Amino acid sequence: MNEISQQLISELAVMTPFSLLKSGKSTPVLLPFYHLVTDESLAFRSNYDYPSVAQFEADLDFLLKHFKPLSLGDLLKGGDLSHSFHLSFDDGLKECYEIVAPILKRKGVPATFFINPSFVDNKDLFHRYKASEIIATLKARNIQISLQRTYADLASLDEMAEEIGLNWESWLEEKKPYMSMEQVKSLVADGFTVGSHSMDHPEFELLDEETQLEEIRESMDWVNRKLKPEIKAFAFPFTDVGVSDAVFEACRDEGIFDISFGTAGIKREHFPFHFQRLPMESKIELSTKKRLKEAYMAYRLKRVLGKHYARRF
Known part of the structure; x- marks a missing residue:
């Protein structure tokens, strides 16, 4: 944040009891979220942190000690x-079914x-995962490279993959990094809820309003047709900035x-x-x-x- 340094936040947080920080009925509900839990090192996730199974269980145990779990x-x-x-x-990702759901x-x-x-x-791959896999493939050949990783660079990423012999269909x-439809339906059968995260994970700030709406409409329609959820839920990819x-x-x-x-x-x-949700994979080295x-x-x-600023102006 601009007004306050991260160091100040950290120092004040250390000095303040956790029970006081989270207290008060006006405090927003806590909505922690993750992408992946695994003990494996995955090249396509090389630029993202994610917890080990032990770290994830430690997070859950702490949450359950201090908070009540809510359904959607x-x-x-x-x-x-x-x-x-x-x-x-x-x-x-498939670890949601194989590792997370059982826990x-x-x-x-x-x-x-x-x-x-x-x-x-596993019909396609997120563009940033494609970039990470290309970098890992070239690194194994002792070639160092940096790549642009936005949705706008998707075509060039696919072209580069073809040039270096990386076939996404075979990969x-x-x-099989993602869940199958059968696994998704199994999560629903087990009482979990499933929502949309857009069709193919673009940065919404790069899209105009109509394209943003089309991403939301199309992906929600797919989820509604395939899964018939009681609650229609949408999570913006990356952020809702823009x-x-x-x-x-x-x-x-429109009731989308x-x-x-x-x-x-x-x-x-x-x-x-x-x-708003809280990214739990940020600063994952901390308790x-x-x-x-x-x-x-x-x-x-x-x-x-x-x-303070409202009083000044």
């Missing part, structure tokens, strides 16, 4: 959501999984989704159906407690500064 339905109902959390996972079932934790229809059944058939109020209002007026999510951490939103204390401290300091 509980979250949508509203009311007093203080001292509660709802867990979610993005991208629909959640054992611990009795509900969760929502946000999937990209274009990637289910996907061998690696998404105007007009887009949210269109989604509300019932609830939506960004990734701005602990924060209140002016649309009652829109919530669960320290990560959460810093997130709550940042939220509280932003509120104080907001009121």
Whole structure:
């Protein structure tokens, strides 16, 4: 954040009891989210942190000690959501089915999984994963390279992959990084909720409003047809930065989704159906407690500064 240094946040968080930081009915509900949990090193995820199984279980144990787990339905109902959390996972990677879901079932934790229809059944690969895999392939040949990784660079990434002999169809058939449709349906049968994460994970700030709406409409329609969820949920890929109020209002007026999510951490939103989630893979080297204390401290300091600047002007 611009006004406050990360060092100050960390120092204040250390000095403040966790129970005080998370207290108060006005404090936003805690919505931690992940992408991947595994003990393996995955080249296509080389530029992203993710917890080991032990780290993830430690996170869950801490959350369950201090908060009550909520279902997506509980979250949508509203009311007093203080001292509660709802867990979610993005991208629909196979570890969600193979590793995460069994742990959640054992611990009795509900969760929502946000999937990209274009990637289910390993039909295609997220553009940033493509870039990471290209870099890893060239590194194995002692070639160092840096690549642009935005959605706008997708065509050039596919062209480069072809030039170096990297066939995405064969790679996907061998690696199978994503869940199959059968596995997604199994999650639903086990009581988990599933929502949309856009069709193929573009950076929304690079899209115009109509294209943003089309991504939301098309992906939500796919989820609704294939899974018939009781709650229509959408999680913006990357962030909701660059998404105007007009887009949210269109989604509300058309009934495209019932609830939506960004990734701005602990924060209140002016649309009652829109919530911000906390990335749990950020600063993963820190303990669960320290990560959460810093997130709550940042939220509280932003509120104080907001009121301060409102008084000045």
